[in-house]
Amino acid sequence: MLESLLVVLLIGAIAWVGSYMGLTILFGVILPYVAVCVFVIGLVRRMVYWAKSPVPFAIPTTGGQERSLDFIKHDKLDCPNTKWGVVVRMFLEVCCFRSLFRNTHAVSFEQDPVSKGPRLVYYSSKWLWFFSLLFHYCFFIVFLRHFRFFMEPVPCCISFIEAVDGFLQIGSPRFFLTGGLLLVAILFLLCRRIFDQRLRYISLINDYFPLFLLLGIVLSGLCLRYFDKAEIAQVKIFIMSLTHFSPVVSNLDLNAMFIVHLTLVCTLLIYFPFSKLVHMPGIFFSPTRNLPTNTREVRHINPWNPPKQFFTYPEYEDRYREAMAQAGLPLEKQPNQKPAE
């Protein structure tokens, strides 16, 4: 855990020092281009890697009653038997984290008054669901808000998001709710890993690193907006120059915190395709969720289905013919007949 924190701090420190050493070209231009390339190519390669392997069997997890008889109520959301139904199921999964919503917390009691003995109780546990959802949506909105720097003129939908996000009308510049909530959500996810014994036991550097990285990104971002303020106009000119592939760095006053923020974001982009963060495209490939539960209705084809090899009935009858005849079981060939060559 500490290693991950140190790595993130180190990356930040290098960027900080770099900006004072006049390495803006490296951290502000080269790194972002590299990062975006690595992100896009890496992600596409990972998806191609998955897609290269076939889905030999249709193994949807049925989360409710299948479609069967007319009078049995079919659970269309959790056991969809059509493509459209699967789209709905995937939508709920991706946008509402439906599976996580089911989460429970099991507590075992050695002596329960009702059971007069041991009892396991399953408490509703929506915290993980809530904070994950909060994290992902806030991140998404913060991400959208940043398009203000990438587009000229700023699309009205972005301005609208900003207006809604800043509806509390606190401070100047106005406080964006999602920025604060994002920080809260990341801290929750981090504390969970640190203080929950089970989570701590299964957590790897690979789990702490992205959290600290995100924490670094959010903190540096908040800092840029509220404290060590970036010169917005300058940042916009700089970013627009990047998007037009004619980077301008000289004459611009980009503060060190901005370079730190940018470098951490680039780190995230580079790290993304090689880490567990590929769960983002991965969920769409998940065969327990993205297949219809019509496996008895439509044949699923396995491209590598091996040839049938089994103990056939003629072999079976050859082995047991005498006994079967004595037991009066019907036979293809009577015992006194010689089997045909």
Added chain:
Amino acid sequence: MAKLPTPQMLLASRPEFPKEAWLDTKPLFAPGSYCYPEKKETMELLHMPNPHDWDPAADDWNLPDNWEKILCDAFEERLEKHRSLKLFMDICVRCGACADKCHFFLGTNDPKNMPVLRAELLRSLYRRDHSMLGKLLGKKVGARGWDKEVVKELFYYAYQCTECRRCSLFCPYGIDTAEITAIVRELMHEVGLGTHWIMDPVKNCSFTGNHLGIKPHSFKEIVEMLADDCETVTGIRPKTPFNEKGHEILFITPSGDVFADPGIYTFMGYLLLFHELDLDYTFSTYASEGGNFGSFTTFNMAKKLNAKMYAEAERLGVKWILGGECGHMWRVINQYMETYNGPTPPNMVVPKSPITGTVFSHAAATKMVHITEFTADLIKHNKLKLDPSRNDHIITTFHDSCNPARAMGLMDEPRYILKHVCKNFVEMPENTIREQTFCCGAGSGLNTEEIMELRMRSGMPRGNALRYVQQKYGVNHMACVCAIDRATLPPLANYWAPGVTVSGLHELVANALVMKGEAKRTMDLRQEDLPNVADDEEDQ
């Protein structure tokens, strides 16, 4: 078998998490924690790779010389064959939502029984070869290479998972541990490691047609004895058609039901129901196994054992297949059969109930219908005369088996039937039923005696839920639609909720079934006196 601790002791004896990181701990192969290994001859007979003698408790498992290459290549091959595997190796974020969803984890508190860590055992090997960071940083980022201790660890935990898929329901990405366990078991088989309790039935099924190795003449004899018992109870001897051509329906059910108490009563239930309907059907001594222990070893073995069903349907010229109450059998039929061994033979048609005319369009491709779908449809159309008061002495609950629940979605048909044949039906707590059901603790070939304590641990969530309704509502019976359940739940109930009996659904159906020309029922199918018979007479 060692004496079992009391339930309280069992709960209290769950150890704390170890101090060392999971990459540094190794399982202890203590008696009772592992299933007995298969015999070398069995593996040879089945042409399994690298058959050899070995002992799980020994230091050296006598792996073949090039075991590491075999395993690396086999893993690589599986990655190329299964998108699910690649994906499940890559996208887990270790959020921990699956942890306390696993009955093995709840019962043992062994961190490696958390589905996430069970998968990490394999994922750590994947990371070394397939992730940039793993290659660079190794153990720091949870990557490791193969060694013999890792093989032991994979074996240990692949046989402490019943492939019940409960974790896959709660996983935000739908990561299915059953898939991972199935593939780890395949890998183990590549170096000749398997368990006796699974491979012996596989061998039997390969050469006699069923897991128990019942030969055709014995099979017929046993079923006829059960028909005699039916006559004792009802005064009617149901017909027992075998291997006959030209019938409409082939009936296939797990062989456990012709052999073991209390499955035999479920089987008698089928006989009586079919007789009452005058159903145009036949049994087969060749395709005499609905279950598929092959599915607990390799995909190919599952295909091989399953192939008999369509082959026999073709030979006998039936129109469709009716399948009995079983769990993993229906996982295979519902999600694999048509892929493995389809398309169906030309003589088969979309199943249609000859009694009600209902077309089972949801089974249009496999042409195989679950008996509870068939029976629920009969009840809905008033084709059965039922007297549920014969089951009045029963307060029943219903155990959803993992596979019908989470790999098929068969939940309400059994309940519909149960409510019509038994007046007193109580559900267990909602987090332990339907799609959230808990495994009996001994599915996927773990229903063996030598791991009885482990089974009681993994059965703890089910056992606790049963005890709760037993104490609160006076439940004294648990119905189920799975042959393995019928074998595993009685000891589980006996341990966690003594006094609860277990039966298949169609045992209760036949008890309630009022048959044409039957003698007055004074006994149930178990030939136990019906307590409410005398009352009936007084009423009349």
